[in-house]
Amino acid sequence: MSLDDAFKDPFFRDESFFGKYTYKNSPAAIKRFPFPFPEDDYMYSVNMEPHVSGRPGSVFEHAFDVDEHYVSEMRDRARVLADDPLRCQSLPHMTLAGWDLLELIMESFARDYPQWFELHKDGNKWHWINRPLGIDDKFTFLDESTLPYGPMEYITRQAQGDFTLQDQREDNLWIEAGMVTSQADWSLDFDIGMSFHEWHAPVPLAGKMGVFDRALKFLLQLQHGAPVRRFNWTMTVDPLLDTSPENYHKWGPSKTTLSAENIGQRQHLRVELQTLFRLPRSNAIAFPIRCYLISFEDLVSQPKWARRLHRVIKNLPDELATYKGFIRNRPLMIEYLSQFDDGAPTSPGWWADE
Amino acid sequence: MTQTQSDEIMKSRPRYGVLSYRPGSTHFIVADGEGGEAVQSLFAQAPEIATTAHIVYIPGANGTDLSAALETLGAAVFRKAPSYGAARQRIQKVLGDAHMGLQLYAAGTEGLIGQVQRDAVEAGLPHDALQTEQRGSLARRVQCVHCKGITENVTTDPFVCSHCGLNLFVRDHYSRRLAAFQGVCIDAEDPGEVPPAVERFK
Structure with a gap:
């Protein structure tokens, strides 16, 4: 991968998600940020809806959103993988699902972003061009020996967001492959091989509410060609994509360095756009988990979001603030956000007001 | 000593049963610490198990050592091992050589049961082929x-x-x-x- 040439297209920002943290959203990226709260309060729910093409320019426009952070995110993934190869694992029987995922992403990218990606097929002889990353590879579909990595690793080094692949058997889903470098504090290496309820065990409250029973029942019926999506969210200090449990002892101390002066720049709302696709050959489910980060300072530039986030954070049950890892900084967040909440009503839905 | 009850029900945590005799050609039994008591109960239930039983027993980290009592059960093979790590290659060999009709039992700490289960699955046995009973230390x-x-x-x-x-x-x-x-x-x-x-x- 020749990432050195990758920033010739000025659309892609040259920025970092660690060290000096030069990550930033452009004004256009702020406007299209997937703000996850349709109402002024929040509680767990299955909250799934069809993943259909949404508003032009929004993160829902295409099956996979490729945005201004694409090249820098892929560089960050390569950095994390070099440091810890266990972030990408696939149990031996999941290779076919990896090919399914490769096909899904290549076809989607080439269809939705023809200026950047091309896919040419002659039977099983495929030719893939990824201009932003400077990749031009010919390979044989379903023949692992013709790619530099396994199919899942190959394609997910070229696609933003984390990915897991779930095998379906015994009326359950088993997380048995994944590329996980931008996770909200969970470990693929620990969870790989688990069933649906097993890997969700650490989540508080939701189990008792029946959320996982309903979600599993729903997902077992997921049909090919009818993907679904939902949001999840948490809070991250500094735009650090790799908030892994593996490195928690390294990034955890950053939480103690927030102050009223720096919270606007350093505290980020972290949103996951989670989508689920049934795969055609393997019958596995692909689960892309796409992470979006926005600083509080940029978020409050949208008055509706500022008011609503203040109300959500203020009213969130303590268990959730603890689980999401921001209980210690919640008072600081509320204090900061309250400056932007005049008590006015907010319009329904998550779109920013025009 | 009664069976260990786990302090809470956790979704990612396995549930354990009580060892009970199932007819089979051979009976492979791995136990540690107080798990030895579960093995004694199993033999009391079905004394005929002895002639085709292979026991691997590891004294508990808490000092519980029932090897003298287990040795008198008359199993065809009895092996005392100092740790699971020391016994693991033997266990993997037996599991790898398993034929139809092998009955597999594990009793004692959760750590021991989990390791037998992992090695059984790695050897290609179905995950429900193993009978388990948690006893003794919750370590x-x-x-x-x-x-x-x-x-x-x-x-x-x-x-x-x-x-x-x-x-x-x-x-x-x-x-x-x-x-x-x-x-x-x-x-x-x-x-x-x-x-x-x-x-x-x-």
């Missing part, structure tokens, strides 16, 4: 999520990782593949602020 096997090293027989929370030395709390999250709970740094945000260790898994 846990815990994997440090940071350095990936496993600390055996953890009885306190927090504890110090025996590999990298970080102070870890034991998360209620269990991996069958690793046969271990997850340990996470407790003073990551405030290095050095470690609450006193409490004996939680006696």
